[in-house]
Amino acid sequence: MSGEGVDAALVAERLAGVRSRLEAAGGGDVRIVAVTKGFGPDAVEAAVAAGLDDIGENYAQECVAKLETAHPIRRPRVHFIGRLQRNKVRRLAGVVDVWQTIDRPELGRELARRAPGARVLVEVNISGEAAKGGVEPAAAPRLVGELGELGLDVVGLMGIGPLAEPEAARPGFRLLRGLVDELGLAECSMGMSADLEVAVQEGSTMVRIGRALFGERPPRPGGG
Ligand SMILES: *Cc1c(COP(=O)(O)O)cnc(C)c1O
Numbered sequence: 001m002s003g004e005g006v007d008a009a010l011v012a013e014r015l016a017g018v019r020s021r022l023e024a025a026g027g028g029d030v031r032i033v034a035v036t037k038g039f040g041p042d043a044v045e046a047a048v049a050a051g052l053d054d055i056g057e058n059y060a061q062e063c064v065a066k067l068e069t070a071h072p073i074r075r076p077r078v079h080f081i082g083r084l085q086r087n088k089v090r091r092l093a094g095v096v097d098v099w100q101t102i103d104r105p106e107l108g109r110e111l112a113r114r115a116p117g118a119r120v121l122v123e124v125n126i127s128g129e130a131a132k133g134g135v136e137p138a139a140a141p142r143l144v145g146e147l148g149e150l151g152l153d154v155v156g157l158m159g160i161g162p163l164a165e166p167e168a169a170r171p172g173f174r175l176l177r178g179l180v181d182e183l184g185l186a187e188c189s190m191g192m193s194a195d196l197e198v199a200v201q202e203g204s205t206m207v208r209i210g211r212a213l214f215g216e217r218p219p220r221p222g223g224g
Helices: 008-024 043-048 060-069 086-092 105-114 137-149 166-182 195-199
Strands: 032-035 056-057 079-080 097-102 119-123 153-158 187-189 206-209
Touching: 008 043, 008 086, 008 195, 032 043, 032 105, 043 056, 043 060, 056 060, 060 079, 086 105, 097 137, 097 153, 097 195, 105 137, 105 195, 137 153, 137 166, 153 166, 166 187, 187 206, 195 206
Parallel strands: 032 056, 032 206, 056 079, 079 097, 097 119, 119 153, 153 187
Antiparallel strands: none
């Protein structure tokens, strides 16, 4: 976590900028998940003070520590959006409300044990990059069914665009939205600071925004 303070007024100002980008792209009602990874508890407090109700975190230990020390004016919904290890589920279960990166049955089984009925999104690999997480698109319907049988509340799908120019994300976003519709799900979590316009044009219901709200992240110790 960063030692530097987050400027709440600046976050509010940047949020207005993000909202106008969303509106210009035709997505004025798209939910914004404020990605606070790399920043301290004050980023959570600033986001909530600015009017956001959803926080995204990537790293288990950082997530738990931050949410236990932050004192936002309202309790936000906490979305876990990072690579998830099975042995972290138990610790996270007390703070996470929405699990966006479920991509294999063993995670579902652990979650059903530690947080019965938990709200989840299935992460789908839409970039074709093997190193990235997410189930293959063709295997997504089956995983959605399996998680449902475990009693989990599968509300949608999540995807991460390739690290390239925004337009390169369009085919993957379109694929993800098609799967969401095919499966009759409500939520389509796609779009980040750089590619939110493309995501909204392709039917995102939830964008995950870090740098456009908080600025560049401080380097993470140990990389990543
Ligand atoms: C870090 C991260 C984000 C936010 O990325 P920005 O470019 O800072 O907006 C969104 N989604 C996931 C899965 C992330 O890891």
